[in-house]
Every structure is written in C-alpha cells, then in structure tokens.
Amino acid sequence: MENFAVIDLGSNSVRMTISRISNDGTYDTVAEEKQYVRLSENMGAEKILQPDAIERTIEALKGFKEIYSKLDHLTIRAVATAAVRQATNQKQFLKRVKSDIGIDLEVISGTREAYYDYVGVSETLPATNGVIIDTGGASAEIILVQNGKVSNLISIPIGSVTLSSKFDLADEVSATEVFKAMIFVNKIFQSVWWLRNGLNLPIIGLGGSNRTLAKINRRFNNLLNTNDIHGYQLRDDSINETFEKIISMNREERKKVPGINKERADIIVGGLIPVILLMNYLDSDRIMFSTSGLREGILFERLHDIIQTNIKKKEQS
Template sequence: MENLVVIDLGSNSVRMTISEIDEAGTPNTVNQVKRYVRLSENMGAEQVLQPEAIDRTLEALREFKKIYTELDAPQIKAVATAAVRQASNQKQFLKLVKDELDLTFDVISGTTEARYDYLGVVHTLSIINGLLVDTGGASSELILVQNRQMKHVVSIPLGSVTLSQAYLESDKVQADSLFSAMTFVNNVFNDVWWLNEAKNLPVIGLGGANRTLAKINRRNKNFLNFEDVHGYKLGADDVYATLTQLLGLNLAERKKVPGLSKDRADIIIGGLIPVALLMRLLDSQQITFSNAGLRDGILFERIEQIKSAID
C-alpha cells in the first residue's frame, strides 16, 4: 500500500489530497484539505511574493505536514503553479519552504499543469471533444480535446486574483473597470491562434472560480449536495445570468450569495469573466464542470506507473 500525498500550491489556495494506492494500482482517496492563502496577492509589476502571503502559505503547509507525517512512509508530490512560476523571488521562497518544512516543491510549467488537468478530466468524465478551461488565481489553462486526445494547450495570464487586482474594484464593480478587464481578456484570447477550432464545442470548467459558478446555480436550484459539481452541466444563458447577478451586487451582498464562499467574494467576478467571454467567443451553449483536475492527474499518472511496473 502506497500513501500518495499530492500538494497543489496555487495562486489563491493550497490543496492537499491523500490517496491510498494498493499493489494493483487501485486508488482510494482518504483525505482532502484546502486553505485559502492568496499567494499571488499584491505581487505587483515586479512579481514579488509578499511577506504576508508567504506567512499564510507557510502556516497552511505546517497544518498539512501535521497530517501527512502521521502516515506510514508518505510519498509526497508537491507542485507549485502560476504564482511561484512567475515570482521574481521564487528561489528564496522555495528555499524558505525547504528550510522550515523540509518540503520540496516542483514548479511546473503551464503546459505540464494543463496536461495534469487533461488527465484528471478524461479519466473521470466521458468527454470526447471539448475545451477544458482551468481558471486559477494567476493563470488559466486552455486545453483543446479532440477524440479524447489533447490536441492544443496554452497557459495564459488570466486569473481571478490578478484580474481582480489589476482591473476591478473589490466592492461594487464599475462599468469602466469591467470594460477594461473584458478588453484585456478578449485581447489575450485573440492571441490564441487555435481557439477557432473549439468553435461550438462544449466547455469543461475547472478551477475554483468555475466550480463556484456551478455551486451558485446548484444552490439556486436546491440541489441537496450543491458542492458535488462533477459532471454538472449548465447552459450559456445561466452562465451569463449569474455573472450579471454578481455584477449588480457590492462585496457585502456577494458574501451572502448562497454557494459563494466569503473568501472568494472579492475575486469571483474576475474569475468568471474569462469563461463567460470564452463561451460567447466560441458560441458554446453548455459548460460541464469537473472536480477532477491537477491533483487527480498526478494521481492517475502515478497509477499508470504502478501498473506499468506490474506488467
């Protein structure tokens, strides 16, 4: 039995999944933990991780360590994505984590992050063709899937934290700010030459902002387990209506929206602009949500390694 610990350090949150994998490569997820750390907060044009954000992250990782050190011989796979990838003080941060927690992070590229997203989705959803959209805190990954194969992939600088901080008010979003943010996002999409190949295809949404979109709608429709969004489908009109609803609210009002975490209320509009504009650009009529992504992709990769060793 192998205890696989996967830690995903993102721009907005850090997450840990612990899975038991038996000798045949069959997994069983036994624990999942998430902490909001806002690592990319106030990085600025110099792309510097700030002391307050680093402290929040270290505190969360200390909590994680208390959990995984109780396991028998844990196999730890720790990956860091956009915030650390972009940080000018990346080396200092990684050394601090290593010195204080004896934890080594692998800073993965946007392409590698997208590949793990793809593995997580195709192993858990019956997707034949579609566009995977993983909207994180500081970047988004787009993956074009055709015949269940990854055809094109790109990581772009659109994230819920960075878009919100660069363009949007944290309280009531103003029209000129919204227009500036949407113009920036459209310009980024226009630079992705292969996006037209995704025209009319369904979108598959990953990442905290996109999953929140599903949770809000499931709460509105009185689903018993509104957080179970894996495989949930939503029409384009519902996507646009939800974003319109949120734009009409100030921060205090957004914090009261059922299905929307108070920790995400100040960045949710920035997080939903990319998927809403993308669906309009591609004339996509439906989005399917996935709870499986990067951490699941790492798990499935490890399972394949174990099975290959058996064969």
Template sequence: MENLVVIDLGSNSVRMTISEIDGAGNHKTVEQVKRYVRLSENMGDEHILQPESIDRTLTALGEFKKIYSQLDNPDIQAVATAAVRQASNQKQFLKLVKDKLGLSFNVISGATEARYDYLGVINTLPIVNGLLVDTGGASSELILVQNRQMKQVVSIPLGSVTLSQSYLENDVVKADSLFEAMTFVNSVFNDVWWLREATNLPIIGLGGANRTLAKINRRKKNFLNFEDVHGYKLSAEDVYTTLIQLLGLDLAGRKKVPGLSKDRADIIIGGLIPVTLLMRLLDSQQITFSNAGLRDGILFNRINEIKNDVE
C-alpha cells in the same frame, strides 16, 4: 499500499489530497484539505511574493505536514503553479519552505499543469470533444480535446486574483473597469491561434472560480449536496445570468450569495470573466464542470506508472 500525498500550491489556495494506492493501481481518496492563502496577492508588476502571503502559506503547509506526518512512508508530490512560477523571489521562497518544513516543491510549467488537468478530466468524465478551461488565481490553462486526445494547450497569465487586482474594484465593480478587463482578456484570447477550432464545442470548467459558478447554481436549484459539481452542466444563459447577478451586488452582497465562499467574494467576478467570454467567443451553449484536475492528474499519472511496472 502506497500513501500518495499531492499538494497543489496555487495562486489563491493550497490543496492536499491523500490517496491510498495498492499494487494493482486501485486507489481510494482518504483525505482532502484546502486552505485559502492568496499567495499571488499584491505581487505587482515586479512579481514579488509578499511577506503576508508567504506567512499564510507557511501556516497552511505546516497544518498539512501535521496530517501527512502521521502516514507510513508517504510519497509526497508537491507542485507549485502560476504564483511561484512567476515570482521573482521564487528561489528564496522555495528555500524558506524547505528550511522550515522540509518540503520540496516542483515548480511546474503551464503546459505540465494543463497535461495533469487533462489526465484528471479524461479519466473521470466521458468527454469526447471540448475545451478544458482551468481558471486559477494567476493563470488559466486552455486544453483542446478532440476524440479524447489532448490536441492543443496554452497557459495564459491571467486569473481570478490578477484580473481582479489589476482591473476591478474590490466592492462595486464599475462598468468602465469591467469593460477594460474584458477587452484585455479578449485580446489575449485573440492571440491563441487555434482557439477557433473549439467553436461550438462544450466547455469543461475547472478551477475554483468555475466550480463556484456551479455551486451558486446548484444552491439556487436546491441540490442537497451543492458542492458535488463533478459532471454538472449549465447552459450559457445560466452562466450569463449568474455573472449579471453578481455584478449587481457590492462586496457585502456577494458574501451573502449562497454557494459563494466569503473568501472568494472579492475575486469571483474577475474569475468568471474568462469562461464567460469564451462561451460567447466560441458560441458554446453548455459548460460541464469537473471536480477533478491537477491533483487527480498527478494521481492517475502515478497509477499509470504502477500499472506499467506490473506489466
């Protein structure tokens, strides 16, 4: 039995999934942990990871270590995405983590992140054609799926934290700020030449901001387990209505919205701009949500390796 520990260090949160895998590739998830660390906070134009963000991250990773250290021979696969990928002090940060915790991170490219997203979704949802949208804290990955195959992929340097900090007020979002943010995101999308191939296709939403969109609506509709969003579907109208609702609230009001974590209330509007604009741009009438993403993709990649070794 193999204990696979996958740590995903993102721009807004760090997550850990522990799975047991047997010799035939059968697996069972035994633990999932998440901490909000806001690693990309205040990186600025020079893309410098800030001391406060680094301290929060080290604390969270220390808590994770206490958990996986109790396992027998854990296989630890730790990956870092946009915040570390973009950081000018990346080497110093990685050395600090290694020295303090003995943990080595693999800083993956946006394309590799997208591939893992694809593996996570395609192995857990009956998607034939669609556009996968993973909105993170500092980057977003777009993956065009046709006949269940990954056909196009792009990673763009905008996310819930970066958009919010660059354009939007922390409390009440002003109309001119919102327009400026949406204009910027539209211009980025217009540079993705293949994006029009996704016209009228359903969107599959990944990442914390998109999953929060699902949780808000599941709470509104009184679902018993509102956090179980995997496979949940929303109409474009529901998406637009939710964003309008959030724009009508100040920060204190957003913190009271059922299904919306208080830790995400200041960045949720920025986080929903990409998927909202994509649904309008591509005339997509429906979004399906996935709880499976990068960490699951790493798991399925490992399972495929085990099965190939058996064969």
C-alpha cells in the same frame, strides 16, 4: 501499499489530497485539505511574493505536514503553479519551504499544469471533444481536446486574483472597468490561433471560480448535495444571468450569495470573466463542471506508473 500525498500550491489556495494506493493500482482517498493563502496577493508588476502571503502559505503547509507525517509508506508530490512560477523571489521562497517544511516544491510549467488538468478531466468525465478551462488565481489553462486527445494547450496569465486586482473588481464594479477587463481577456483569446478550432464545442470548467458557478446554480435550484458538481451542466443563458447578478453586487452582498465562499467574494468577478468570454468567443451553449484537475492528473500518472511497474515485474518473473 503507498500513501500518496499531492500538494498543489496555487495563487489563491493550497490544497492537498492523500490517496492510499494498493499494489494492484486501485486507490482510496484518505484526506482532502484546502487553505486560502492568497499567495499572489500584492505581487505587483515586480512579481514579488509578499511576506504576509509567504507566512500564510508556510502555516498552511505546516498544518498539512501534521496530517501526512502520521502516515507510513508515504510519497509526496508537491507542485507550485502560477504565483511561484512568476515570482522573482522564487528561489528564496523554495528554500524557505524546504527549510521549514522539509519538502521539495516543484515549480511546474503552465503547459504541464494544463496537461495534468486534461488527465484529471479525461479520466473521470467524457471529454472526447471539447475545450477545458481551469481558471486559477493568477493564470488560466485552456486545453483543446479533439477525438479524445490533446490537440493544443496553453497557460495564460489571467486569473481571478490578477484580473480583480488589475481592473479594480474586488468591491463595487464599474461598467468601465468590467468593459476594460473583458476587452483585455478577449484580445488574449484572439491571439491564440488554434482556439477557434473549438468553435461550438462544449466547455469543461474547473478551478474555484468556475465551480462557484455550479454551486450558485445548485443552491438556487435547491438541489441536494450542492457541492456535488462533478459532471453537472449549465446552459449559457443561466451562466450569463448569474454573472449579471454578481456584477451588480458589492463584496458584502456577494458574501451572502449561497454558493459563493466568503473568501472568494472579492475575486469572483475577475474569476468568472474568462469562462464567460470563452463561451461567447466559441459560441458554446453549455458547460460541464469538473472537480478533477491538477491533483487528480498527478494521481492518475502515479497509478499508471505503478501499474506499468507491476506489469514489468510479472514479465521478468
């Protein structure tokens, strides 16, 4: 038996999932934790992690440590994504995490992040042909899946925090700034040569901003278990209508919308622009939502390794 903790330090939040893995490769979820830390806040053009953001992150990790340190047979896999990946003071931050928390934080590449997203989705949802988009705080990962396999994948520096900051979308938004943001993102999509191969394919959305779309819709339709969105689908007209309403509101008004976390009210406009434009760019008429992504992809990789090790042991005995 092994307690396997996966820590995912993103640009907007840090999350932890602890799974108890049996010797036969089956598992149960022991704990799930999330803290909003806004690690990418005010990084600026110099891409420097700011002291306040670092302190928030360290405090969140200390809280996680209080939970996993009580477990035996513990294995920790801690990864950091776009904010730390881009940071010019990355080394100093990693040393701080090591000294204060005692864990080695692994900075994974954008393509590795995208691959783990694919694994997490493909192991839990039908994803034979489609385009996966994971919109985070400082980046978006896009994966083209054809015939059940990864055809192409990419990580691009457009996220909910970065777009909202760059185009002043945190509070009341002007038509000019929304237009500038959309042109900016659309040009990036046009530069990805293989993306048009996903024309008319369904889109699978993950990441906090995309999941918020599903939560808003489920609340609006009074569906039970509003947070149970794994596999939930929406048509493009519903998504466009929701976006139209959100951009007409200021930050305080967005906080009152059922389904929007108050911590996300100032970055939700920037967070929704990539998926809105991707659906339009690929002429896709529907989206399916996934709650499985990076952390689940790492877990499934671990399960596969355990199963393969057990097979080898049996062959050698």
